[in-house]
Amino acid sequence: MKICVGIAKGLTYLHEESRLKIVHRDIKATNVLLDKHLNAKISDFGLAKLDEEENTHISTRIAGTMLVLCQSILDFVRHFIVF
């Protein structure tokens, strides 16, 4: 629970609170690090992008890790098969 809240706080800071609005684009379990008190810290900003205020949406090519993308696609397909 504490870890989830930590990740959410980090993402809120990136998306809304920081001076530069940033989209991480590669959030996954391997990119969330834990310190000795088990506080979650987001790392790996190699794929991150700036979100400029005048843009209402950002369109780029698909980014992220293949494995995570595959899982998301599987979940999406499963949704249609079940219902």
Place this chain on the structure above:
Amino acid sequence: MKTGYFSLRQIKAATNNFDPENKIGEGGFGPVYKVTLDTLQSSQYKEAFIPNTLQMKTCTKDIVYSQGVLPDGAVIAVKQLSSKSKQGNREFINEIGMISALQHPNLVKLYGCCIEGHQLLLVYEYMENNSLARALFGKCFFMNIFGCVCMRLPS
């Protein structure tokens, strides 16, 4: 927040020339090494006494930086860009630019970087409990992920 610069000699001395024993993991970027600040600092002082003007120049800069920013006794992690890595120079620069502009308790801290020849290195604060993936799935991450994907498939 300022991002400092480390020399390759310093990092090589601190990681014992990228000794596999100091390796703590491998990310999309490449291998990650654990280094204690003491070894990094002592290597700086050793370097400072080498009678070479070029080295002296870089070393004095490094010492100023380490005294100003790095807390005493802190353990740091060094991320090395491997030649096999898919992430390129642009992503390395992207990472430095993004993290050095941000500071939050839930974002990993970047202490500095090193660019020398073909070596691209990032110096971070050390995380004692590794990643969330390691905590959830253990060391054999890919086998567990494979298992999870199989379980998710509709039967």
